[in-house]
Amino acid sequence: MQKYATYATQTTDYFYLCIDKIYRIMNLQQMEYIVALDKYRHFVLAAEACGVTQPTLSAMIQKLEEELDVKIFSRDRRNVAPTAIGQKIIRQAQIALNESQRIKELVSDETGTMTGSLRIGILPTIAPYLVPDFIHKFRDMHPDVDLSIDEKENASLVRELRFGNIDIAISTMPEDREGILEIPVYIEKFVAYFSPECSQAQKIIASGSLPAEQMWILKEGHCVPNGSMNFCKNKDIGNHIYEAGSIETLVRIVDRNGGYTIIPELHIPFLSDSQKENVVHLNVTPPAQRCVSILIKDDFIRERAVNAVLETMKSIIPDYMMEERLRKHKIKLR
Numbered sequence: 001m002q003k004y005a006t007y008a009t010q011t012t013d014y015f016y017l018c019i020d021k022i023y024r025i026m027n028l029q030q031m032e033y034i035v036a037l038d039k040y041r042h043f044v045l046a047a048e049a050c051g052v053t054q055p056t057l058s059a060m061i062q063k064l065e066e067e068l069d070v071k072i073f074s075r076d077r078r079n080v081a082p083t084a085i086g087q088k089i090i091r092q093a094q095i096a097l098n099e100s101q102r103i104k105e106l107v108s109d110e111t112g113t114m115t116g117s118l119r120i121g122i123l124p125t126i127a128p129y130l131v132p133d134f135i136h137k138f139r140d141m142h143p144d145v146d147l148s149i150d151e152k153e154n155a156s157l158v159r160e161l162r163f164g165n166i167d168i169a170i171s172t173m174p175e176d177r178e179g180i181l182e183i184p185v186y187i188e189k190f191v192a193y194f195s196p197e198c199s200q201a202q203k204i205i206a207s208g209s210l211p212a213e214q215m216w217i218l219k220e221g222h223c224v225p226n227g228s229m230n231f232c233k234n235k236d237i238g239n240h241i242y243e244a245g246s247i248e249t250l251v252r253i254v255d256r257n258g259g260y261t262i263i264p265e266l267h268i269p270f271l272s273d274s275q276k277e278n279v280v281h282l283n284v285t286p287p288a289q290r291c292v293s294i295l296i297k298d299d300f301i302r303e304r305a306v307n308a309v310l311e312t313m314k315s316i317i318p319d320y321m322m323e324e325r326l327r328k329h330k331i332k333l334r
């Protein structure tokens with residue numbers, strides 16, 4: 001036991017000696033290089049992400065390893081992976097980069113302008129009700145920010161967040177939420193939209209029953225995690241699953257083929273006057289609704305960017321839908 005304790009102490013001392021060397025030797029650029037290589041596990045991709053050539057990145061990382069006298073990455077013809085000590089060094093480098101970004105944000109806050117890039121991913125069944133106005137209002141409020149928005153299904157949004165390919169996602173909460181911070185923004189109810197030829201089903205729907213044999217559903221869009229609406233858990237519900245498309249197309253399918261579907265409340269203004277007569281509010285328990293959230297990695301530090309997204313959403317979403325706390329308060333990241 002004493003021998004193991006001595007070994008553990010020596011290992012810990014060695015690690016902190018390495019960390020001390022890191023802060024004396026490494027600059028932010030070198031930190032970006034090793035973090036990028038850990039992320040992509042590929043020299044060419046990491047170099048492209050850092051805006052340098054592959055030989056430059058390889059040489060800089062090799063030079064850093066020589067200066068630290070440790071191997072940060074193990075390499076063979078096919079794989080690049082961090083060593084045990086490399087993982088700890090990369091983690092410290094990421095912390096340093098995060099703190100550097102925080103300093104930049106503090107300076108930006110003092111100057112009163114937000115700059116840089118902001119990459120947002122959004123669920124396709126949310127996008128039509130947010131994106132058109134979001135782009136216009138966000139650019140008006142933050143003209144110096146390079147904004148990009150991409151539509152992806154929920155699992156892809158989480159994957160892109162984890163890989164760092166997007167900064168913020170606007171979506172419902174995914175089942176796989178490890179390392180993801182959810183900030184609930186608004187609650188949106190669902191309503192039934194039925195074909196005029198489906199008058200008999202209309203009464204049943206209004207009472208809270210949802211006859212499966214006449215239902216058209218979106219595989220992704222109707223994955224709502226509560227008891228009355230969790231269609232994605234039951235693959236047999238509904239005669240038809242329209243797997244790739246939009247709510248608008250789903251409405252047109254109902255108009256043409258009969259039956260009914262479930263649509264978000266925010267879609268009602270997109271309907272014609274005659275179509276609005278085919279909307280039935282659902283009387284079900286628990287309520288048929290979804291919580292739309294801002295999703296970020298749990299180590300995301302760009303607090304001002306998150307609040308810029310929130311303020312833009314608040315200018316679009318009806319106030320009665322908003323989470324009460326966010327009506328008056330800003331988001332604080334640790």
